[in-house]
Amino acid sequence: MRRPSWRSWRVLATVAVLAIVSTACLGGGNNGSNAPGQSITPKTAVEPTSPVTITFSSWVGDSPQMQGFVKDFEKLHPNINIQLQSVSSANATNKLIVQVAGNTAPDVAFVDSSAVTEFGSRNALVNLDGYMAGSPTSQPSEFVPAFLQMNQYGGSTYGLPYDGETTAMFYRKDLFDAAGLSYPTKDWTWDQFQSDAAKLTNTAQKQYGFAIFAPESEYYWEPFLWQAGGHLTSADGNSVAFNSPQGIQSANFYVGLKQYSPPDYYGQTSWDGRVAFATGKVAMYEAGSWFGGEMNSSFPQIKGKWDVAPLPAGPGGCATTVAGDSLVMFSQSKNQDAAWLWMQYLTQPDNMKAWTYGSPTTTLLPPRVDLLNDTAALGKYNPWLEGFAQQMDCAVADNLGNKNWGQVSDELNKQLGKAIYGDITPEEAINTAAQNGQQMLSGG
Amino acid sequence: MAQVTAPKQPITVTAPKRSITRQMRNEWTAYAMQLPGLLLFAVFTVYAVGAAAYLSFTNYDPVARSGDFVGWANYRAVLHDGTWWAAMGHTLYFTLGTMIPSMVIGLGLASLLNSKIRGLSFYRTAFYLPAITPLVIATLLWKWLYNGDYGLINYYLLRLHIIDTPIQFLADARWAMPAVILMQIWLSIGFNMVVYLAGLQAIPAELYEAAEVDGATAWQRMRRITIPMLWPTTIFLLVFQTILGMQTFDQIFVMTSGGPPGPGGATTTVTYYIYLNAFQYLKMGKASALAWTLFLVVFALSLIQFRWYVKQVER
Numbered sequence: 001m002r003r004p005s006w007r008s009w010r011v012l013a014t015v016a017v018l019a020i021v022s023t024a025c026l027g028g029g030n031n032g033s034n035a036p037g038q039s040i041t042p043k044t045a046v047e048p049t050s051p052v053t054i055t056f057s058s059w060v061g062d063s064p065q066m067q068g069f070v071k072d073f074e075k076l077h078p079n080i081n082i083q084l085q086s087v088s089s090a091n092a093t094n095k096l097i098v099q100v101a102g103n104t105a106p107d108v109a110f111v112d113s114s115a116v117t118e119f120g121s122r123n124a125l126v127n128l129d130g131y132m133a134g135s136p137t138s139q140p141s142e143f144v145p146a147f148l149q150m151n152q153y154g155g156s157t158y159g160l161p162y163d164g165e166t167t168a169m170f171y172r173k174d175l176f177d178a179a180g181l182s183y184p185t186k187d188w189t190w191d192q193f194q195s196d197a198a199k200l201t202n203t204a205q206k207q208y209g210f211a212i213f214a215p216e217s218e219y220y221w222e223p224f225l226w227q228a229g230g231h232l233t234s235a236d237g238n239s240v241a242f243n244s245p246q247g248i249q250s251a252n253f254y255v256g257l258k259q260y261s262p263p264d265y266y267g268q269t270s271w272d273g274r275v276a277f278a279t280g281k282v283a284m285y286e287a288g289s290w291f292g293g294e295m296n297s298s299f300p301q302i303k304g305k306w307d308v309a310p311l312p313a314g315p316g317g318c319a320t321t322v323a324g325d326s327l328v329m330f331s332q333s334k335n336q337d338a339a340w341l342w343m344q345y346l347t348q349p350d351n352m353k354a355w356t357y358g359s360p361t362t363t364l365l366p367p368r369v370d371l372l373n374d375t376a377a378l379g380k381y382n383p384w385l386e387g388f389a390q391q392m393d394c395a396v397a398d399n400l401g402n403k404n405w406g407q408v409s410d411e412l413n414k415q416l417g418k419a420i421y422g423d424i425t426p427e428e429a430i431n432t433a434a435q436n437g438q439q440m441l442s443g444g
Numbered sequence: 445m446a447q448v449t450a451p452k453q454p455i456t457v458t459a460p461k462r463s464i465t466r467q468m469r470n471e472w473t474a475y476a477m478q479l480p481g482l483l484l485f486a487v488f489t490v491y492a493v494g495a496a497a498y499l500s501f502t503n504y505d506p507v508a509r510s511g512d513f514v515g516w517a518n519y520r521a522v523l524h525d526g527t528w529w530a531a532m533g534h535t536l537y538f539t540l541g542t543m544i545p546s547m548v549i550g551l552g553l554a555s556l557l558n559s560k561i562r563g564l565s566f567y568r569t570a571f572y573l574p575a576i577t578p579l580v581i582a583t584l585l586w587k588w589l590y591n592g593d594y595g596l597i598n599y600y601l602l603r604l605h606i607i608d609t610p611i612q613f614l615a616d617a618r619w620a621m622p623a624v625i626l627m628q629i630w631l632s633i634g635f636n637m638v639v640y641l642a643g644l645q646a647i648p649a650e651l652y653e654a655a656e657v658d659g660a661t662a663w664q665r666m667r668r669i670t671i672p673m674l675w676p677t678t679i680f681l682l683v684f685q686t687i688l689g690m691q692t693f694d695q696i697f698v699m700t701s702g703g704p705p706g707p708g709g710a711t712t713t714v715t716y717y718i719y720l721n722a723f724q725y726l727k728m729g730k731a732s733a734l735a736w737t738l739f740l741v742v743f744a745l746s747l748i749q750f751r752w753y754v755k756q757v758e759r
Binding site: 094097098100101118119122123124214215217264267268272275403404406407410411413414417421436443 | 503505506507508509526592593609610612615616617703704705706707708709723724725726
């Protein structure tokens, strides 16, 4: 009879095991961030004179392109050896958290850009301002501002944008033709979008104009919030701002789209829903450029039947989200100069091009200004990528400088999800999320 | 199960001097043999639990690797945290929803398998198999069964015209928890069955023979002999399954990630919420306070169940 009660200790033990590894450092923590306005001293990375090993954590280490980069780089820098660490994209951030907590962080990591502020705000990353200022190929002005902004915290850059995408509107040309509608253009509006969605919906025939997903409602509602002229948080990140009249207007508009969306997909994700678009059940689909890549590879039979338009403009103008991957260097790295040389190598123009639109299978945008403006090269393999490039000027990186934002995001998903299921009104969803979210932002 | 109470008098050493050294030598051998186990226990249980207790009074951040002492603030925050109370509710729903059916079915199967039928050991093995299947594998299997697009359950429900659109079992807030519970019942029946079977075989056959002589029906034998005689087994299972249920994590992590609609949603149990706080929100202090709160709840529940057990058995 004693065994089971000992089991209950294990819960505590599991949580604690990780925590304890780093308990010794309680109260410590170095502060390496620049105060805003402080001048930046350019820093030049020095080539190591004896062999060093740089560990590089990513989920792309198996790709032939990356393997080629490693070989080429090691030839150019004979004293630097790149050691690849593999982790699945779904577990990447979690593994890095554990590695940082255990003082075994890799030198460089390939991360989802949303993780940059998460680590940067906790002094776990090296401030790259100095290195960038002293670099021949990675000056801040060479990167697309919205992508760079995603990698900044407290006025300093902690990650190099490596690839990226915006959110746009995929649409079925065949369904628009059948309904006698003209295709969405670069400057279409909420009204046109809504009326198209209505005309493309025929619930009796299980035909829908749009698709909405409760578990991801926060992410896909964000562009509508900005299009209405609203913001997620205040500029300092300390208080919620999405409960403004614009916030409520955008929630009403976005949740209202459920009447043009298949109800059996309400509880799904934009990944599950791809089938509905591919089979012609859904005519318009809000997604990033990854979706086009997926259509190309898994549903080649509808090739040519779909295209991409920018998201419609709202009362506050055009807006879209940016997402992407970044390269970061951990402050636990003992060979920071060598680590920087590797990061700089990967992001130099020819390599970034090879990594993004330079291959027919990749559908990611390059976050460098010169590459993104080269429209001829951009559309070489996937002409529809222009739909994404066109709205680059509208990209918003609502800089989420509050480290508790992740929790607020979960809360918004929960409340907007309830509104999609009709349990509460969109206005109630926004107000409840704002009330709980404010507590979370203040650290409660 | 007999040694619930510890011996009353402490063991006193009153032996002469020479034998003390011998006794000590014997003891040291014993301690040395226990050492590896004790070390593991000390590092991964005692130290870890102690560290969690310490951390629960700080706002330690595992990535920033720093934190301050905050007193009871984390515990106060736990009590005022709506998601925690909701998670408690989900945990209770899961625990009761799993425990009661799986114990009733387990008892039923045990009674059937306690008789002399052909292929007995085959049935016993078959029903016990889920219990020894690795949890994550079993969970992944059920995740596919429940899938809304190509899951077998939806396939048959559609074919038999019971439903006309697929049910999104794991993505629908009304279905997600019942779906997880159903899987857990399937998983735990085997264990309950084996424990009940052991209990049944400990009941003297004379009792049944005497009852039969007295003309008792099968139902009366079940009601008057089997169930009362199995009482200690039942309480053991109650305690065991309560603790197991309160610690449910893997199933939620693999199947629903606490949703729908996502983390913090309809299937977020207390342990999953602890995980969210520790590794997603990076609030190690609050996570430790949550873990300690859960420990106290489980401890109190076990204590109540034990007291009840002792009272029942002594009667």
